[in-house]
Amino acid sequence: DGGITQSPKYLFRKEGQNVTLSCEQNLNHDAMYWYRQDPGQGLRLIYYSQIVNDFQKGDIAEGYSVSREKKESFPLTVTSAQKNPTAFYLCASSTQGQPQHFGDGTRLSIL
Amino acid sequence: AQSVSQHNHHVILSEAASLELGCNYSYGGTVNLFWYVQYPGQHLQLLLKYFSGDPLVKGIKGFEAEFIKSKFSFNLRKPSVQWSDTAEYFCAVRGGYNNNDMRFGAGTRLTVKP
Numbered sequence: 001d002g003g004i005t006q007s008p009k010y011l012f013r014k015e016g017q018n019v020t021l022s023c024e025q026n027l028n029h030d031a032m033y034w035y036r037q038d039p040g041q042g043l044r045l046i047y048y049s050q051i052v053n054d055f056q057k058g059d060i061a062e063g064y065s066v067s068r069e070k071k072e073s074f075p076l077t078v079t080s081a082q083k084n085p086t087a088f089y090l091c092a093s094s095t096q097g098q099p100q101h102f103g104d105g106t107r108l109s110i111l
Numbered sequence: 112a113q114s115v116s117q118h119n120h121h122v123i124l125s126e127a128a129s130l131e132l133g134c135n136y137s138y139g140g141t142v143n144l145f146w147y148v149q150y151p152g153q154h155l156q157l158l159l160k161y162f163s164g165d166p167l168v169k170g171i172k173g174f175e176a177e178f179i180k181s182k183f184s185f186n187l188r189k190p191s192v193q194w195s196d197t198a199e200y201f202c203a204v205r206g207g208y209n210n211n212d213m214r215f216g217a218g219t220r221l222t223v224k225p
Binding site: 031033035040041042043044045048050056058059090092094096097099100102103104105 | 155218
């Protein structure tokens with residue numbers, strides 16, 4: 001089945017560590033996105049990428065980094081510079097002009 | 112960049128009541144508008160979308176939304192809600208067909224009492 005796979009489902013990080021969240025899609029979509037979901041704040045855009053080797057900052061990019069070396073993959077690294085990383089992270093993809101498809105999310109917690 | 116405002120944080124209704132969730136956006140040009148739903152423990156699913164044409168769009172599960180350009184609004188409606196409609200609803204806006212920059216509102220949590 002075509003879709004978006006996020007892994008892991010749950011992730012724990014120690015203070016000062018970087019962690020990388022995986023997002024893979026087999027929908028042949030050009031655009032991919034990372035959102036952070038916090039209670040009462042909805043989805044806030046971290047980064048998005050419209051094509052391979054290109055990405056743009058969203059509203060809350062500080063403390064995060066991404067790469068887009070392959071069309072299918074858009075990993076998100078939560079760096080130690082992110083002061084409040086505990087959240088639910090959602091990856092999405094879309095093709096030109098079409099709605100986004102979402103993965104099941106990764107819940108990141110700080111130990 | 113565009114932005115979205117959802118007025119209601121939490122709405123509580125009884126079954127068979129009518130629903131209207133407000134959504135206003137700010138963007139100066141052509142927009143694509145969306146409503147997504149997130150049922151408890153599930154991923155976001157598209158309810159309906161507006162790209163162009165008839166401003167009254169119908170989606171899945173009896174939902175509809177009306178695009179009112181003069182008011183920058185895209186309110187979601189359902190004439191008679193069911194307990195299974197309990198979920199969180201998100202309005203989203205994208206600045207036109209060729210624009211992949213998409214922004215979401217803060218969401219509205221709907222609780223339907225049986």
